[in-house]
Amino acid sequence: MSMIEVKNLKKSFGDHVVLKNITESIEKGEKIVVIGPSGSGKSTFLRCINRLEEPTDGHIYIDGEDICDKKCNINHVREKMGMVFQQFNLFPHLTVLENITLAPLNVKKQNKDSAKRRAMELLKTVGLEEKADAYPGQLSGGQQQRIAIARALAMDPEIMLFDEPTSALDPEMVGEVLDVMKKLADEGMTMVVVTHEMGFAREIASRVFFMDEGIVYEQGTPSEIFDTPQNPRTKSFLSKIL
């Protein structure tokens, strides 16, 4: 059974069709990097996987459970999926520690001590132990994004979704966030990453999806996509950005 199985996924906003017909399956431990021009539907695809966008048609199975089914408890499925946003979306009224422990305390009903212990471990992993009592507004973009990753990891997810995690960062902070993501990839996390960081894609991806006009035009290993792209659209996109 695949970790994520997408069948005939379609999504439109009114008359505007964003995702035309996507069928893909992603195995446990795979790292999928989704690339493509803006407006190609990459983010919408990612956001459909945890139903932040309601799919218009089709099915998405997470660990065998159809999240498009009306009877599906989406909150329960989301516990298994962490998401990291372009704009970080930390909770500005809570300290770093409170940001990380909020969901474990309220969703998993963990006790305070163990939630805090886990949060401190995660802060250590992302290299920000000393910021536990700071507020998000006092941190740099790169630090905020590392906290956001720690916050998602606090729920011990099986899948991590990244929606252009470095696009809102100053260039000198991109590296620190990518390093955390690489570490995560090495630990065997199942990851779906929408990004424009081609170097990162080449380094960690098990497969690269090239999306355009709402479909996955081409997919393959990083070297297949980057070195010997078959589709003219892929070629023209890559020639513009590499």
Add this chain to the structure above:
Amino acid sequence: MQFFQPMLDGLYATFIYDDRWVLFVRGLGYTLLISLFAVLFGLILGILAALGRLSKSKILNWIAGLYIDVIRGTPTMVQVLIFYFVILAGARSIPAWFVGVIAFSINSGAYIAEIVRGGILSINKGQTEAGRSLGLTQAQTMRLIIMPQTLKNILPALVNEFIVLIKETAVIGMINNIDLLGAAKKVQTLTYDFLWPLLSCAIIYYVVIKIFSLLLSRLEKRLRASDDRR
């Protein structure tokens, strides 16, 4: 001394003679009592109405909309009179101050609802998405993430509304002179003097509202601890 004599006489007649200060203290007590409960229930009602206006349910939306529309479209004084002489006419055992609490809560709630709704809408959508993506329910996201930020942001507007409310409780005099202004009116009829009872009443209102706004601005500063704006 000659100059201050009329003032001293006036204050003596207003407060000291016949222990008239007791009237003022009792009146202030009722004003504070009504205000306190009306602020509290008005806030609760306002939050509920705002959530109703923002909810996907057409019925809740309609009820909340109608409530806000009707209350904002009619004078407070008329509402208080309707509550006392029409809706609660059969329940004369209910004391006037309690009728005041009900009427002023309902009145204030309609205004607070729109303040709260604006506040909720001003919070970035990403906050909700972050909460939901972590597995929090809609209600938990509202309670733990959206509401705390909303209340902090709308506090200045709420304080404004509360101040209006405290002063507006003087309308209770239309059904019973139990409040602070009522005390001034009672003393007026005893002394045939308008100046000192009314001036004293105004000063007491001013001091109460000053203390109230100082306390809340201190609260606001505390809540702002998490950001750089002051």
